[in-house]
Amino acid sequence: MAELINDIIDGAISAGRTYLMENESKAILEELGISTTGSRVARSEEEAVEIFLSLASPVAMKVLSPEVVHKSDAGGVKLHLEGEDAVRQAYREMISAFQGRAVEGISVQRMAPPGIEAIVGVANDPTFGPVLMFGLGGVFVEVLKDVSFRSIPITLSDAQEMIEEIRGYTLLKGSRGHSADIEALEELLMKISDFVASEPRVWEMDLNPVFLYPQGCTAVDARIILGEPRPSPPEEREEQDLHDLFYPQSIAVIGASGTPGKLGWNVFTNLVSHKFKGMLYPINPRAEAIHGIKAYPRISAVPEPVDVAIILVSADMTADVVEECCQCGVRYIVVESAGFAELGPEGKKIELQMKEIADRYGVRLLGPNCSGIINTHCSMVQSIGIVDALSQGNIGLVSQAGVCAAGMLWGLRHIMDFGIIATIGNKLDINETDIMEAVSRDENINVICMYLESVKGGRRFIDQARRITREKPMVVLKSGRTEAGKKAVASHTASLAGNDQIYSAVFRQSGIIRARDYEHMFNLARAISKQPLPDREGVFIITYAGSLGVIAADAITDNGMRLSELDEPLKQRLKELLPDYVCGMNPVDYTFSQDARIVKSTIEIGVDSIDVGSFIVILQAEILDSYVEALKSINYQGKPIIACVAGKEFEMPGVIKMEKAGIPVFSTPEQVADALGVMYQQHKRITRARGKD
Numbered sequence: 001m002a003e004l005i006n007d008i009i010d011g012a013i014s015a016g017r018t019y020l021m022e023n024e025s026k027a028i029l030e031e032l033g034i035s036t037t038g039s040r041v042a043r044s045e046e047e048a049v050e051i052f053l054s055l056a057s058p059v060a061m062k063v064l065s066p067e068v069v070h071k072s073d074a075g076g077v078k079l080h081l082e083g084e085d086a087v088r089q090a091y092r093e094m095i096s097a098f099q100g101r102a103v104e105g106i107s108v109q110r111m112a113p114p115g116i117e118a119i120v121g122v123a124n125d126p127t128f129g130p131v132l133m134f135g136l137g138g139v140f141v142e143v144l145k146d147v148s149f150r151s152i153p154i155t156l157s158d159a160q161e162m163i164e165e166i167r168g169y170t171l172l173k174g175s176r177g178h179s180a181d182i183e184a185l186e187e188l189l190m191k192i193s194d195f196v197a198s199e200p201r202v203w204e205m206d207l208n209p210v211f212l213y214p215q216g217c218t219a220v221d222a223r224i225i226l227g228e229p230r231p232s233p234p235e236e237r238e239e240q241d242l243h244d245l246f247y248p249q250s251i252a253v254i255g256a257s258g259t260p261g262k263l264g265w266n267v268f269t270n271l272v273s274h275k276f277k278g279m280l281y282p283i284n285p286r287a288e289a290i291h292g293i294k295a296y297p298r299i300s301a302v303p304e305p306v307d308v309a310i311i312l313v314s315a316d317m318t319a320d321v322v323e324e325c326c327q328c329g330v331r332y333i334v335v336e337s338a339g340f341a342e343l344g345p346e347g348k349k350i351e352l353q354m355k356e357i358a359d360r361y362g363v364r365l366l367g368p369n370c371s372g373i374i375n376t377h378c379s380m381v382q383s384i385g386i387v388d389a390l391s392q393g394n395i396g397l398v399s400q401a402g403v404c405a406a407g408m409l410w411g412l413r414h415i416m417d418f419g420i421i422a423t424i425g426n427k428l429d430i431n432e433t434d435i436m437e438a439v440s441r442d443e444n445i446n447v448i449c450m451y452l453e454s455v456k457g458g459r460r461f462i463d464q465a466r467r468i469t470r471e472k473p474m475v476v477l478k479s480g481r482t483e484a485g486k487k488a489v490a491s492h493t494a495s496l497a498g499n500d501q502i503y504s505a506v507f508r509q510s511g512i513i514r515a516r517d518y519e520h521m522f523n524l525a526r527a528i529s530k531q532p533l534p535d536r537e538g539v540f541i542i543t544y545a546g547s548l549g550v551i552a553a554d555a556i557t558d559n560g561m562r563l564s565e566l567d568e569p570l571k572q573r574l575k576e577l578l579p580d581y582v583c584g585m586n587p588v589d590y591t592f593s594q595d596a597r598i599v600k601s602t603i604e605i606g607v608d609s610i611d612v613g614s615f616i617v618i619l620q621a622e623i624l625d626s627y628v629e630a631l632k633s634i635n636y637q638g639k640p641i642i643a644c645v646a647g648k649e650f651e652m653p654g655v656i657k658m659e660k661a662g663i664p665v666f667s668t669p670e671q672v673a674d675a676l677g678v679m680y681q682q683h684k685r686i687t688r689a690r691g692k693d
């Protein structure tokens with residue numbers, strides 16, 4: 001098999017072509033076991049007739065020319081030819097129409113019976129490499145861009161999800177007499193993925209259209225774009241768990257300062273004031289001691305081994321300092337100084353120097369241009385900005401930008417508890433994938449939150465995230481969504497493969513929850529870190545305001561959930577609680593008589609109901625305080641609860657108490673429903689993924 005494919009590709013390359021014509025592309029597909037309408041080539045009128053007679057079917061005829069890429073646009077496609085005369089005439093017309101152009105011949109092929117038109121394609125993404133696309137053809141792809149993507153190689157469940165994800169899926173499943181052989185389609189997607197994974201010279205493909213039938217499917221047109229062999233993914237580094245970067249025994253701060261206001265003062269003060277549980281060595285040639293801790297003139301003067309060195313000296317000095325750290329056995333280097341690749345080629349040069357040195361010694365380097373790591377579980381705060389008291393938590397935050405991490409901490413620390421906050425800066429050596437792997441292995445961390453501007457790990461990012469999200473939810477905010485100038489592309493697929501679509505697809509493929517914005521990311525992380533995932537779709541809503549209850553009911557439906565139904569005995573129990581003027585059972589609307597006692601009793605009824613998977617409680621801001629103890633004392637038996645408090649911004653002391661009691665407080669019913677919906681989807685996904693093990 002490989003031989004014929006090789007010959008075709010080699011032949012095109014030696015003819016100086018960067019793409020394969022329809023007959024060549026189809027010959028490859030046939031070789032892969034993919035059905036096509038055929039690829040025989042006539043070089044004379046007689047040959048055309050011969051092929052026509054041997055096919056015993058109406059035929060389509062198409063011009064084959066290295067100069068004609070879009071055949072029908074150029075008038076190079078003739079359809080429904082049923083007799084010998086029609087074939088002869090079509091042949092003559094095409095040859096004369098393309099006179100003066102390099103025509104290889106005329107393809108004579110079976111007319112495919114009408115089916116649902118689909119498009120299957122491959123594009124090449126600069127970050128993730130080859131990606132597979134699927135969508136419905138015609139207006140669906142032209143106007144609606146109803147397509148789905150996955151990074152290659154795909155699994156069978158990826159293929160299934162790609163097909164189910166498009167809006168036109170209903171049409172494929174069967175509606176108005178149409179239906180498609182989904183299994184055959186899955187098989188086609190798998191074959192294309194396997195082929196591209198094993199053939200690095202293929203850059204883009206268009207199977208456009210593929211006709212889908214109730215039984216089987218057929219590629220009617222095919223085009224393959226060739227390129228320089230794609231580089232194979234870099235060798236995996238030796239397993240390095242980065243554990244001691246997060247839990248060091250000793251830290252040296254090079255550039256620590258005793259002068260308030262300097263960054264070197266901030267970082268060292270953070271380490272001291274949070275009572276880091278290890279040795280601290282300030283390095284400063286002009287200081288005897290900083291914060292009462294003996295200082296050393298240089299790292300080589302420290303008599304004991306140093307696990308982590310934080311570098312804060314100016315960019316032009318860092319390469320030398322990195323070398324000195326490596327020489328004296330430092331294991332991890334955190335470069336918090338800025339002024340590198342983010343400024344231009346000079347800075348980039350220093351970065352490359354630092355990388356070369358670190359690699360030579362096998363030392364791992366975080367940054368530059370970052371704000372270090374916070375690990376509340378070993379009281380370590382390396383931040384550049386002064387950080388106030390933190391509580392230990394189970395959220396791991398990975399942030400590309402240091403300011404993002406530090407800026408939000410000031411307020412968010414009151415309502416959410418972080419375990420680790422790692423900033424990665426320019427990702428010279430340790431990248432987002434390394435960090436997310438390390439953080440995911442930490443037993444103190446249950447949820448991973450990431451702010452990213454780019455991904456360096458490529459396919460490894462997908463594979464790792466996919467593994468991690470089976471155990472720990474990941475919420476990612478990826479910025480830089482607007483596209484910076486579209487490049488010229490040869491295939492239809494590549495023109496549809498926008499960078500942001502690919503990120504969304506890759507996140508889906510990895511089980512990552514993509515946050516819409518900053519607030520969404522922290523809302524989701526807050527809810528997931530404090531509450532279990534709902535394991536059924538029924539939601540029980542308790543409210544003091546009818547309108548908010550109705551909005552919540554609408555919003556849960558929009559998020560793939562529904563109102564739960566109580567069975568008879570529980571309805572009776574609830575009726576006994578309800579004042580006369582309350583009639584609804586879900587949402588239960590207690591109006592302004594709602595208080596802690598009645599909410600608690602109502603929730604307890606919901607806990608006993610098999611149809612209740614989660615709770616939304618809509619509480620009065622002005623008496624929020626009075627609910628805290630009651631809600632805290634309930635045994636929820638694994639069912640999540642989220643509170644909605646309109647105007648919560650003006651009642652922060654109550655909100656903080658509620659949050660500290662483990663109950664997330666959001667300001668609108670839509671936000672609550674969105675979070676519960678995401679959590680329920682996450683539950684379903686994990687259950688499905690684990691079932692496939």
Ligand code: ADP
Nearest residue numbers: 037060070071072073077110111112208220221
């Ligand atoms: P182009 O290079 O313009 O994409 P195609 O080979 O896709 O040329 O032909 C254009 C259209 O003609 C297809 O989208 C399809 O609808 C129809 N067509 C082409 N070949 C066949 C065939 N063998 N059987 C049925 N329809 C065909």
Ligand code: MG
Nearest residue numbers: 208209221222
């Ligand atoms: Mg086509």
